Amino acid sequence: MKELLENDFTEEIENYDGVALVDFWAPWCGPCKMIGPIVEQLSEELGDKIKFSKLNVDDNEAIARKYKVMSIPTIMVFKGGEVADTLVGFRPKQELETILKKYV
Amino acid sequence: MEDRFDIAIIGSGPAGLSAAINAKIRNKKIIVFGSRDLSNKLLKAPKINNYLGFYDISGVELKEKFKQHIDHLGIEITYERINNVYAMGDYFALMVNDKMYEATALVLATGMESSKLLKGEEEFLGKGVGYCATCDAPLYKGKVVTIIGYNREAEEEANYVNELAGKLYYIPMYRKDMKLDQNIEIVNDIPVEVVGEDHVQSLKTKKGELTTDAIFVLKDSISPAQLVPGLAIENEHIKVDRNMSTNLKGCFAAGDCVGRPYQYIKAAGEGLIAGQSAVAYVDSQKNK
Numbered sequence: 001m002k003e004l005l006e007n008d009f010t011e012e013i014e015n016y017d018g019v020a021l022v023d024f025w026a027p028w029c030g031p032c033k034m035i036g037p038i039v040e041q042l043s044e045e046l047g048d049k050i051k052f053s054k055l056n057v058d059d060n061e062a063i064a065r066k067y068k069v070m071s072i073p074t075i076m077v078f079k080g081g082e083v084a085d086t087l088v089g090f091r092p093k094q095e096l097e098t099i100l101k102k103y104v
Numbered sequence: 105m106e107d108r109f110d111i112a113i114i115g116s117g118p119a120g121l122s123a124a125i126n127a128k129i130r131n132k133k134i135i136v137f138g139s140r141d142l143s144n145k146l147l148k149a150p151k152i153n154n155y156l157g158f159y160d161i162s163g164v165e166l167k168e169k170f171k172q173h174i175d176h177l178g179i180e181i182t183y184e185r186i187n188n189v190y191a192m193g194d195y196f197a198l199m200v201n202d203k204m205y206e207a208t209a210l211v212l213a214t215g216m217e218s219s220k221l222l223k224g225e226e227e228f229l230g231k232g233v234g235y236c237a238t239c240d241a242p243l244y245k246g247k248v249v250t251i252i253g254y255n256r257e258a259e260e261e262a263n264y265v266n267e268l269a270g271k272l273y274y275i276p277m278y279r280k281d282m283k284l285d286q287n288i289e290i291v292n293d294i295p296v297e298v299v300g301e302d303h304v305q306s307l308k309t310k311k312g313e314l315t316t317d318a319i320f321v322l323k324d325s326i327s328p329a330q331l332v333p334g335l336a337i338e339n340e341h342i343k344v345d346r347n348m349s350t351n352l353k354g355c356f357a358a359g360d361c362v363g364r365p366y367q368y369i370k371a372a373g374e375g376l377i378a379g380q381s382a383v384a385y386v387d388s389q390k391n392k
């Protein structure tokens with residue numbers, strides 16, 4: 001899974017035609033630590049169809065502000081560069097899988 | 105970390121204890137979280153006449169009977185509050201602040217919280233409304249934050265958030281002297297409604313309105329949906345089927361938290377089903 005930075009966000013996500021997932025996280029956030037491995041697992045299962053990436057909101061405040069990330073973890077699904085789904089808070093693997101399968 | 109438990113039971117009221125004895129009888133490795141008094145609602149009941157076999161008994165006496173029963177089976181209660189439960193797929197991670205317990209199956213028997221949600225609270229959850237101020241505080245650096253505190257622990261969170269926020273309002277929902285940093289503004293008023301468009305903009309109160317970027321509601325017990333993210337709720341209660349299964353694989357629920365009527369023997373009966381369903385689930389996982 002790719003760790004995004006502010007200056008590759010446009011290139012990697014906003015200008016990307018397909019489906020991309022961004023996991024907004026921070027090192028001090030407990031639920032982020034729990035959902036991290038689940039997202040990681042899903043990237044192994046669905047990685048050829050969805051581009052998986054994560055963004056540390058502490059180091060990339062401008063992006064977090066632009067997308068109004070107010071609580072983490074937040075997972076955003078982008079389709080053709082536009083936000084298609086926003087999931088705030090921890091989600092069980094089952095649920096995340098069901099949501100992502102709509103996009104493959 | 106300790107080894108993984110077969111079944112973790114959250115709640116030590118009649119529902120949780122009935123689940124516990126039924127799981128223990130079937131030799132499962134269990135852990136029960138709850139309180140020293142088992143249940144505050146037991147302590148409060150003056151006379152109980154509808155618990156089969158115990159006519160004209162007080163809540164305190166019934167509590168003693170329950171206590172003798174679990175002691176006899178060697179069931180101990182862990183006096184800790186679970187803050188969060190994460191459904192990881194094939195196990196559950198139960199968090200007590202920074203400490204974590206793991207269990208294959210879960211029984212929720214948390215009772216019902218009587219205090220109501222604010223108008224707009226649910227709608228703006230994750231969009232400015234939160235339940236863990238320390239978790240999200242860094243996102244509100246320099247901004248206006250309001251904390252609605254239901255207990256003294258909320259004061260500690262307020263003091264921490266105050267170091268980061270631009271301005272902090274504290275609305276105490278209890279009467280006690282508070283230990284708050286000097287520059288926190290105490291608002292003695294009653295919150296009514298969360299207002300905003302795509303994000304929180306203000307908090308309406310009985311006497312006025314506070315402009316704020318975030319509102320944290322800090323209560324004693326959290327609703328089941330916040331306790332277990334992803335859990336399906338229907339009309340304020342946890343949604344279950346006849347086996348007391350929730351929408352999450354391996355997670356069962358019993359007692360007041362799954363619906364009315366709110367009664368001891370109904371809670372105990374459901375606890376029995378939930379306990380047995382959890383046992384069956386654990387067995388099926390082991391034989392996989």
Ligand SMILES: Cc1cc2nc3c(=O)[nH]c(=O)nc-3n(C[C@H](O)[C@H](O)[C@H](O)COP(=O)(O)OP(=O)(O)OC[C@H]3O[C@@H](n4cnc5c(N)ncnc54)[C@H](O)[C@@H]3O)c2cc1C
Pocket residue numbers: 114115116117118119120137138139142143144145146148149150151152153154155184185186187213214215216325326331358359360361365366367368369371
């Ligand atoms: C004054 C009064 C009188 C009543 N009289 C009667 C009566 O005569 N007959 C009758 O049938 N019913 C009566 N009831 C109703 C009865 O008390 C409830 O239906 C019953 O207690 C429900 O049991 P429960 O196990 O579902 O939940 P509870 O008894 O509410 O137990 C829930 C337990 O979960 C614990 N808990 C919650 N969240 C967490 C967490 N995150 N971590 C750890 N522990 C947690 C709590 O501390 C508590 O110990 C009365 C209630 C009251 C208030």
